[in-house]
Amino acid sequence: MQSLHGSVPSGNLSFAVKNNGTEITEFYLLAEDGLRIVGEVENIGPGLTRNLVVTAPAGKYTTACKPGMQGDGIRAAFEVTDSGNKTGVDADFQKLVDTGVQQYTAYVKDQTEQLVTGTKAFADAYAAGDVTKARELYAATRMHWERIEPVAESFGDLDPKLDAREADLEPGQEWTGWHRAEKDLFPPSGYTALTATERAKIATQLVSDTEELGKRTRTVVLSADKLGNGAKELLDEVARGKVTGEEEIWSHTDLWDFQANIDGARIAFENLKPALAQKDPALATGLDGKFAALEAELKKHAKGDGFAYYNELSPAEVQQLAALVDALGEPLSKLTSAVVL
Template sequence: MPGLTSPKIRRTAGARLAVVAATAVLPLALASCTDNASATSSGTTDGPIQVTSTASDCKVSATEAPSGNLTFAVKNDGTEVTEFYVLAEDGLRIVAEVENIGPGITRNLVLTAPAGKYITACKPGMKGDGIRADFTVKDSGQQATVDADLQKLVDTGVTQYTAYVKDQTEQLVAGTKEFAAAYAAGDAAKARSLYAATRMHWERIEPVAESFGDLDPKLDAREADLEPGQKWTGWHRAEKDLFPPAGYKALTAAERSAIAKQLVADTEELSTRTRTVELSADKLGNGAKELLDEVARGKVTGEEEIWSHTDLWDFQANVDGARIAFENLKPALQQKDAELATDLDAKFGALQAELKKHAKGDGFAYYNELSKDEVQQLSALVDSLGEPLSKLTAAVVL
């Protein structure tokens, strides 16, 4: 799930949970078509904010909006798949996003935004910095009323998920140190045995991790995603060295040591930053869908772990993270939309049952061992879960 380093939007981040003010509530992207909204002469809009993305342009129908619930109706008038982002003023932190918008498709990005300065960005072809523009949210002075009992359920779910992120981050740091020590010492067999299991902690909280735009490319950039001149570090740099393709020249002991040292340092920095991240129900719902998008884009295709073929470990971890977010919100969802809660339970169960068929010991079969039919079945179950999961945030956000 390259990043926002110069600044640059990561290739296909799934889903990412923004590091924003505690008052920000940022619901998930919803796939639907909308009517056109009329922009006022002041640059604001009294309806959905229309966004038109092409290969060379990102037209946003308003430059300002009042704080509260905002809807961006993003239409792709180009020939490539596009994405749309709302970024914090620094251009690094991802506040909200909608991905995988095919040509001719319109998808909604719904968020509740506090007053402040933001940046909008279209990313045609899912490459580069994106086509950016400033966007301002002005204080509307309006406060939403909420149901106290439902709010308590939501708050409990957020607290539980925050604890889950903390636990996974701690395990990621510990596992990374063990992996890095083995890798730096040249113990390739031990490092290979630790690689997939340790990365699962990253993959479970990937939307949180990816919200830090400068750390994500350092830790998780694939070779195919590198920009010209970008230094390649992180997990996939070590992966190629541990699971080398034909003709590959192995890294020297000094090079391995440098990769290992940087990997630990960046993971510890991630741990420090996650202690201050502000989570909310919308971020849980967004993150759940984004994790499933990560599965659909990288794990099902086998592109994420191109040398190790440990994609099913990542697949399982992404599903774990999405399911935990859903389950933390399920008590509130059962009050708001019991039918959706039941549907999500069933479809998570079906996907997990299919994954279990490929389990081997404490891990999984290598992805290149799966037949085409087995891959297609997994893909179909991911697609089946994706549609109802896209409704989660809108159902629980108050």
Template structure:
């Protein structure tokens, strides 16, 4: 199979479903808060804009399922603020500090799936008001946002793994191949977190070349080898496929359960961002990660997205303290994304083995250019 088509949502950067969301028929509260009415199939926001500063969303669940509400950054992926576990008939508030910019307001009925979103704009702050916070508050906000992001990616990884495992176990290779790269992106975005669970990482993500004598070959790359079978390879039996699928789901569930208890510090975010760029440099841009499927550029994209999310969460800590580093990181992230965008192919990317040696070298140089200033992020944010 030469052409791998990932689902169209793959490159929406985690964007939530646009349908079922309106911004009328709900009046704004007299205290200036923004009313949100969430149901099982709609997310109605009383306004689609507000001046910069402290925003208060009053979220009421009029559906039958537990709901969540998010304010997302303009990439549809980074979580600016969230309120979870809003039960039927319950109202809860979300208070966030938001500067001028473009956002998305989003509900997630049942606390699963992609959810429902609508565009939300924060205009310039009112005269005499400033969007400011002390450094400790900014650090806490950054780590809270990243914690929410990791939980969301782990939930999407679990859901995607279940779908992939079902198709793989059933021998539906076409569907499994379509799901492979897009589902793995959720893993790759939070790879340093996943790797911190030393017992789960080798079960789920070990490459065949990494195995020591006596180690079992399981997880994503075991399934990858069976789907993109090399020459003279003997395909798995139905029972063997089911065993691999069961192990993947079981251990991804463990990963998800553990992320619910995680918390982070600013240095962990910054070091994690650098670690993700190191993953690109040592595995993805070399073509060693996806030995059989050659879907390394999907992993490249996801690693870079994860690093950028951590940087953007920490960005307010750089403003006014290290503007030069902030500008350099913004420039280099944009530049590397532009390089990678050259290899987009439909809803996915070109396969790694379709790139020339010169193209690989250019990508590697772009990774190096970003990695150098990113290595300075930790020291800048823990001042």
């Protein structure tokens, strides 16, 4: 199955998605950033055709087919040109809210699928003692977790297994998950490396717990308040752990986490924005500007496919990021009440 590319006029779009392959597949229409899901159809068996209908304004999009329902998928650029017809002006407010929730639910599922795929690759490299490969995969793979952190953290038994930091461990608590591997891959002075058997154990459990997370997110039930509150939680997470440099204390890959948290918060906001624009257009416009300012500042620290290490930033640069996080936090805290009440 090949991903669709080309251009069409704005309005109600209908995609007939036929699976000519041998694996069950999914089809996504993504926003220009390649993250926010505008619409999706899943569980398309070999030889079957499924239809996807979406209302799409003019803009640049990405189509993605995911054979086997894993990984990043086969992607292509897709453009919607301005037809001159306004879309969604008569849309019922609750329908806008419901659509936003559906889109974010699909986004969570997609990010979790990519997390599972990436975690397996990371775990293979780590267990094999391929330090260079595991280091390369560490931050980029964790971004999928960080984008959906409020949902992942809602599973209270899995979160500490996957994301506990050493400083947060309770007496007698076994330390597993990403940060256990992080310390082993980016060791401090005097650290004793784990044995091959210990690495294999950490890797096996990391994959097992992540697969369990994937199963649970497939049936997770979200709502507008969870999206709004989750967006604020992600920003609070940036303020608590990323701005301080405490999250990735050995790898110093905090800016990858920072970007991913902002991605998740922004997409929750954008999924609710059509509804918010009806209730409080000034807040919607203001949030657009605050998100743009913060992301522009983050881009200043981009390097290749990633970012500068956090310990390379000057105190003034950290202070500027913190100020922009604070500036976004206040209006973002109003999102839930503006949409729900």
